[in-house]
Amino acid sequence: MTECGRSRLDRRRIAFIDAAHDLFIKQGYESTTLVDVVTYAGGSLATLYKLFGNKEGLLTAVLYENVRSCDIVVQQIGSRDAAPAAILLDLGHEFARRFLDPERVAFSRIVIAHSLKNQEFSTMFHQTTQVRTGDSLARLFARWRNQGVEFLGTPEGNADLFLGMFIADLYCEAINHGAITCNSHQAVAERVEFFLRGIGMKGANLTEKAPDADGPKPAVLEV
Amino acid sequence: MTECGRSRLDRRRIAFIDAAHDLFIKQGYESTTLVDVVTYAGGSLATLYKLFGNKEGLLTAVLYENVRSCDIVVQQIGSRDAAPAAILLDLGHEFARRFLDPERVAFSRIVIAHSLKNQEFSTMFHQTTQVRTGDSLARLFARWRNQGVEFLGTPEGNADLFLGMFIADLYCEAINHGAITCNSHQAVAERVEFFLRGIGMKGANLTEKAPDADGPKPAVLEV
DNA sequence: CCAGTAATGTAATGGCTATTACGCCTTCGC
DNA sequence: GCGAAGGCGTAATAGCCATTACATTACTGG
Numbered sequence: 001m002t003e004c005g006r007s008r009l010d011r012r013r014i015a016f017i018d019a020a021h022d023l024f025i026k027q028g029y030e031s032t033t034l035v036d037v038v039t040y041a042g043g044s045l046a047t048l049y050k051l052f053g054n055k056e057g058l059l060t061a062v063l064y065e066n067v068r069s070c071d072i073v074v075q076q077i078g079s080r081d082a083a084p085a086a087i088l089l090d091l092g093h094e095f096a097r098r099f100l101d102p103e104r105v106a107f108s109r110i111v112i113a114h115s116l117k118n119q120e121f122s123t124m125f126h127q128t129t130q131v132r133t134g135d136s137l138a139r140l141f142a143r144w145r146n147q148g149v150e151f152l153g154t155p156e157g158n159a160d161l162f163l164g165m166f167i168a169d170l171y172c173e174a175i176n177h178g179a180i181t182c183n184s185h186q187a188v189a190e191r192v193e194f195f196l197r198g199i200g201m202k203g204a205n206l207t208e209k210a211p212d213a214d215g216p217k218p219a220v221l222e223v
Numbered sequence: 224m225t226e227c228g229r230s231r232l233d234r235r236r237i238a239f240i241d242a243a244h245d246l247f248i249k250q251g252y253e254s255t256t257l258v259d260v261v262t263y264a265g266g267s268l269a270t271l272y273k274l275f276g277n278k279e280g281l282l283t284a285v286l287y288e289n290v291r292s293c294d295i296v297v298q299q300i301g302s303r304d305a306a307p308a309a310i311l312l313d314l315g316h317e318f319a320r321r322f323l324d325p326e327r328v329a330f331s332r333i334v335i336a337h338s339l340k341n342q343e344f345s346t347m348f349h350q351t352t353q354v355r356t357g358d359s360l361a362r363l364f365a366r367w368r369n370q371g372v373e374f375l376g377t378p379e380g381n382a383d384l385f386l387g388m389f390i391a392d393l394y395c396e397a398i399n400h401g402a403i404t405c406n407s408h409q410a411v412a413e414r415v416e417f418f419l420r421g422i423g424m425k426g427a428n429l430t431e432k433a434p435d436a437d438g439p440k441p442a443v444l445e446v
Numbered sequence: 447c448c449a450g451t452a453a454t455g456t457a458a459t460g461g462c463t464a465t466t467a468c469g470c471c472t473t474c475g476c
Numbered sequence: 477g478c479g480a481a482g483g484c485g486t487a488a489t490a491g492c493c494a495t496t497a498c499a500t501t502a503c504t505g506g
Contacts, residue, residue, distance in 0.1 A: 008483075009482080011498060012483080032255070033464080034463080040283030042484095044484045044486090045464095045465080045485085046466085047463095047483060050483090054289075054464075055464065058320075068254045102248065102455085108394075112332055113253075113336035116250065116332070117254070119399065119400075122398050126399050144456060146229050152420075153409070153413065159408070160408050161409060163391070165391075165393075166392035167391040167395075168386070168387035168388075168390040169387075169396070171390055171394035172353070174335050174347065175345050175346075175349045176236065176330075176342065177339075186380045190376065194375075194384060194421040197421045197423060197493075198417040200420060201418065231453075232452080256493060257494065258493080259494085261455095265454095266453075266454075268495080268496090269454070269456045272495070347464090448506090449506100451502105451503085452501105452502085452504090453501085453502075456493105456498090456502090457481080458496090458497075459494085459496070460478090460493100460495085461493095462493095464492100465488105465489080465491100466487105467487085467488075467489090468485100468487090468488100469485095469486095470483105470484080470485085471483085472483075472505095473480105473482080473483085474479105474482095475478100475479100476477100
């Protein structure tokens with residue numbers, strides 16, 4: 001072990017996974033041959049098969065090493081001493097950034113393409129990414145409710161609604177990767193305000209004070 | 224032409240497309256061989272190649288024949304003489320039904336899997352399904368606004384937000400097709416109420432009648 | 447019923463790529 | 477330095493499937 005406490009095989013393993021990671025993202029799983037991976041990473045086919053068994057094993061390893069849930073982020077941002085509205089705004093920015101990350105989009109595409117052949121695989125992915133994050137978010141809502149923050153709906157339902165706003169973008173991006181305008185006409189702040197009004201939570205207007213509502217104001221009629 | 228005004232070749236064409244449609248949905252595009260299609264549909268490989276050129280041509284034909292936008296539905300339901308809230312509720316039910324239709328889910332999966340190889344293809348699909356429907360929905364919101372219905376946000380943004388609630392389910396279903404509980408903790412009616420509150424539209428409570436506004440005119444008009 | 451055309455069935459072809467086999471070379475512990 | 481393990485490189489193997497070719501059969505229109 002000449003370097004950083006890792007065996008030769010271990011270093012090869014990491015090189016393979018990194019190479020496959022890059023190639024899978026750039027050209028997709030099907031279009032990436034194992035020779036591509038070996039050429040990119042160095043090493044040999046024999047070693048690759050010894051390490052991962054077969055191509056699918058390599059994919060599994062790549063996902064296992066790289067797919068992370070956002071639940072940590074939810075817990076960190078959620079534990080800040082700030083108003084729920086402000087926390088949700090930060091979370092919105094974070095989700096928008098992470099869900100549209102090319103890596104995440106590419107992984108989603110790969111998993112979806114494989115979901116017929118390997119169902120437990122895609123279920124694991126969904127569980128690790130979306131469900132885990134949703135649960136964490138639901139716990140946050142539940143905590144707020146316990147603390148006396150008022151809002152409509154269930155914590156789980158609200159978590160899904162909040163996540164859903166950003167997952168729709170991910171879906172869109174998975175189909176036409178950057179080629180075409182996504183459906184995100186709504187900036188993050190507007191979405192969060194929409195969401196806050198939707199669940200009837202105080203602080204709907206993140207910038208100004210909420211006005212008294214004694215009757216509808218004249219609408220702004222520009223067409 | 225012995226039957227219903229269609230040539231022999233035309234009938235074969237339809238049989239091929241129907242067979243490919245079924246097989247693509249059941250076992251995916253990659254896993255379906257052209258021999259599978261011929262076996263299922265009858266006919267011969269030679270005829271299939273004469274008709275579609277190659278496998279991708281067959282896929283194109285299948286999608287072209289079967290993919291339909293929801294914009295007609297939006298126009299039909301949207302032109303009913305009913306309150307916006309009621310119309311949105313109906314649209315919500317319709318979207319929930321159509322977006323989770325196995326055919327739609329399967330097509331989405333196929334298109335996403337191919338979006339790296341054939342970008343114009345997936346762009347066309349996205350345009351035909353989502354964008355078209357979104358545009359139609361946006362026009363509906365714009366019309367309501369012209370008629371004096373009050374709501375926040377832009378018609379386009381609201382259309383995306385409304386669609387997004389159901390597209391998130393589609394994405395979820397594309398990953399784990401029915402295996403695992405989707406994220407639709409929220410029933411359609413609850414979602415629509417959430418949405419109505421979110422955009423600040425009257426009729427958030429779908430059971431009671433919308434009150435008269437003292438600013439602009441009462442809202443139900445015919446165009 | 448007949449000729450000609452159109453469709454069929456079967457059997458190549460060919461390319462691609464996952465997977466395996468094996469002899470050579472490098473590295474590692476001593 | 478030395479002698480094994482353990483990787484490396486290259487070259488088969490092998491299966492799968494899109495695509496093509498062709499001889500045979502079925503249909504069509506008169």
